[in-house]
Amino acid sequence: MCLLLAQIHLSAQPSKHTQKVEALLAKMTLEEKIGQMTLYTTDWGSTGPTIREGYRTDIRSGACGALFNSHTTAFTRELQRIAVEESRLKIPLLFGYDVIHGYKTIFPIPLGEAASWDPAAAETSARVAAVEASASGLHWTFAPMCDVSRDPRWGRVMEGAGEDTYLGSRFAEARVRGFQGRGLGNTDAMIACVKHFAGYGAPMGGRDYNTVDMSERYFRDFYLPPYEAAVRAGAATVMTSFNDYDGMPASGNKHLLTDILRKEWGFTGFVVTDYTSINEMVNHGVAADDKAAGELAANAGVDMDMQGAVYQRFLAQSVRDGKVPVSQIDDAVRRILTLKMDMGLFEDPYKFCDPEREKRVILSADHRAKARDVARKSVVLLKNEGQTLPLNTKAKIALIGPLGDNQSELIGAWSGSGSGNDCISLLQGLTNAGGNVTFSKGCNVEGDDRSGFDAAVALARQSDVIVLAIGEMAWMSGEAASRADINLPGVQEELARALKATGKPMVVVLMNGRPLTIPWLAENASSILEAWWLGTETGNALADILYGAYNPSGKLPMTFPRSVGQVPVFYNEKSTGRPYDPNSKWTSKYIDSPNAPLYAFGYGLSYTTFSYGDPVVDKKAFSNGEKITLRVRLTNTGKYEGEETVQLYIRDLVASSTRPVKELKGFQKIRLKPGESRDVSFEIGENDLKFYRRDMTYGTEPGDFDLMVGGSSDQVKTIRVQLKP
Numbered sequence: 001m002c003l004l005l006a007q008i009h010l011s012a013q014p015s016k017h018t019q020k021v022e023a024l025l026a027k028m029t030l031e032e033k034i035g036q037m038t039l040y041t042t043d044w045g046s047t048g049p050t051i052r053e054g055y056r057t058d059i060r061s062g063a064c065g066a067l068f069n070s071h072t073t074a075f076t077r078e079l080q081r082i083a084v085e086e087s088r089l090k091i092p093l094l095f096g097y098d099v100i101h102g103y104k105t106i107f108p109i110p111l112g113e114a115a116s117w118d119p120a121a122a123e124t125s126a127r128v129a130a131v132e133a134s135a136s137g138l139h140w141t142f143a144p145m146c147d148v149s150r151d152p153r154w155g156r157v158m159e160g161a162g163e164d165t166y167l168g169s170r171f172a173e174a175r176v177r178g179f180q181g182r183g184l185g186n187t188d189a190m191i192a193c194v195k196h197f198a199g200y201g202a203p204m205g206g207r208d209y210n211t212v213d214m215s216e217r218y219f220r221d222f223y224l225p226p227y228e229a230a231v232r233a234g235a236a237t238v239m240t241s242f243n244d245y246d247g248m249p250a251s252g253n254k255h256l257l258t259d260i261l262r263k264e265w266g267f268t269g270f271v272v273t274d275y276t277s278i279n280e281m282v283n284h285g286v287a288a289d290d291k292a293a294g295e296l297a298a299n300a301g302v303d304m305d306m307q308g309a310v311y312q313r314f315l316a317q318s319v320r321d322g323k324v325p326v327s328q329i330d331d332a333v334r335r336i337l338t339l340k341m342d343m344g345l346f347e348d349p350y351k352f353c354d355p356e357r358e359k360r361v362i363l364s365a366d367h368r369a370k371a372r373d374v375a376r377k378s379v380v381l382l383k384n385e386g387q388t389l390p391l392n393t394k395a396k397i398a399l400i401g402p403l404g405d406n407q408s409e410l411i412g413a414w415s416g417s418g419s420g421n422d423c424i425s426l427l428q429g430l431t432n433a434g435g436n437v438t439f440s441k442g443c444n445v446e447g448d449d450r451s452g453f454d455a456a457v458a459l460a461r462q463s464d465v466i467v468l469a470i471g472e473m474a475w476m477s478g479e480a481a482s483r484a485d486i487n488l489p490g491v492q493e494e495l496a497r498a499l500k501a502t503g504k505p506m507v508v509v510l511m512n513g514r515p516l517t518i519p520w521l522a523e524n525a526s527s528i529l530e531a532w533w534l535g536t537e538t539g540n541a542l543a544d545i546l547y548g549a550y551n552p553s554g555k556l557p558m559t560f561p562r563s564v565g566q567v568p569v570f571y572n573e574k575s576t577g578r579p580y581d582p583n584s585k586w587t588s589k590y591i592d593s594p595n596a597p598l599y600a601f602g603y604g605l606s607y608t609t610f611s612y613g614d615p616v617v618d619k620k621a622f623s624n625g626e627k628i629t630l631r632v633r634l635t636n637t638g639k640y641e642g643e644e645t646v647q648l649y650i651r652d653l654v655a656s657s658t659r660p661v662k663e664l665k666g667f668q669k670i671r672l673k674p675g676e677s678r679d680v681s682f683e684i685g686e687n688d689l690k691f692y693r694r695d696m697t698y699g700t701e702p703g704d705f706d707l708m709v710g711g712s713s714d715q716v717k718t719i720r721v722q723l724k725p
């Protein structure tokens, strides 16, 4: 069966606004239509290489229908007033912004939230973000980022859910639900934007904006599902990515934007480009000039041009030249106007401009409490030798490190209009918890200044335990922040070595936006907490964990390599014809490094310990349409109450195309008291076994499957089942 026919086609529901939209469309000049397809940044802030003045004139003349990087009720009201009072057709503006992990109350970076393995936590985070941002005049967030990425050199891994397709899909849909809330049109709902469509997370060499190329089979199996999950969750807009895919930049890629997005997935919202990505098709070398690039984009299915001014300058001429059918323009404008109507902007363009609400909801106690809770859930305990953690509040702590008394970096990259001043530093958090703590910085994150080492070492000597807060500066991850080396920057590791020499127990708290290569710490620290950038409530959340008020339960959403030379290293690799065998030279491996990463996907400890029984199934063989139930007994074998994330993986042993050695297909978070046991069960059906078969149809193939269950991708117990022919 042909691929397209094999997909479910969701036909567009006729909108309740159809008549109004058509009536308005009939009044619009071609230029006014193109104005609705034009999005500009204001001069409030820049999130790209160009700024554009004159947007007020454009609003007035109907040449610009949407703005971004403008927020607060006061500013958006001022601009909205120009649109609805001074432009000919009085069409309200749409205001967009990158509200990625919080607006003012900043939550953990999305990679950190993914470490919670708790999509409901990400939904809460997105909900709070939407409540605050919508109270500050905003309608539209450029999130969620649904880019699967297996390359920690790529700085934007901080903005996604990590390396896995299944986990990424669950987080993508949760974030859409959170942003869009009870539905567009409610004053606290924001339009979600699925980005960056598609494949942006797989740039060659991990270098931002670089080329993406892979087979369509691989693309569909591993990279597309999170975008699709977000679209199916109802996201009303999609953003194209900067990269090319299969020789065509996403903004000119009709296969992606029309065949897959609209025809296969039934997407009915509008597509916006990323920042000047239409213009960039000239640099990509697929268009001779901006005008030709605009034609490629419009014909591929791009409805709105972000910041490039290509549509504004050339699209009308392209229509007159017969290069772009006017029906293409009309369809784009219909989608955009429909969404503006869905938001209720035609009834009340100032609906999101209530300064009283803005004041009341932003940074409210409730939002801070939620941020603290999600922050605690996002922390991963990587090591805890001799149960160094949790600490006693009486313990004399030497808090050391450039991030120990820092506020500005804790909100991480892409932190909306958040401010470090609102952040609880680690020092503050420990002090709030009644801790006995003295601080010494030791060194900076960057640079080679070692002048603070002696004081830090002296402090450590007088203390019971060292808490060392190190990592990256916020600017070191995020957009345009790829790193060729993912070690701890500067002399931070050297500081750790000097502290280690004191013989005191050393608890390392890492604050960073990506997996780092930390083999020395893994070997030498007593305990390691991966704390990412946790946001506004960082210090309180970490104090809860360090003193044991909260038992860490995070699991890694992305593999930690031993060295950058292993990258990309990820759990769901394929077997190869010569799978790794340490005893045979002629197998797939390195001569200077193990294949295994430092910390595997799904790994994370707790203050307690868990044991898994052998998995059992209710039947050994099943058919399509039936379900099999796997059960495993989980026991808390330690001294603390705690939560374990039980993970289910599958492997298709023989298939018409090569399949990964493991694929995540389910997970559950289970809380148990010390000594308590529970049977955890998973249902597995044909949907969990589907893939793109040799002929590119999507479905199952009969045969044997391994079902694997455990607390980390590298620690599983296996049972074999059969899908009957």
Ligand code: NOJ
Binding pocket: 047, 048, 098, 142, 195, 274, 275, 479
């Ligand atoms: C470029 C980024 O790639 C994208 O994620 C963001 O939404 C836009 N700039 C707008 O700021």
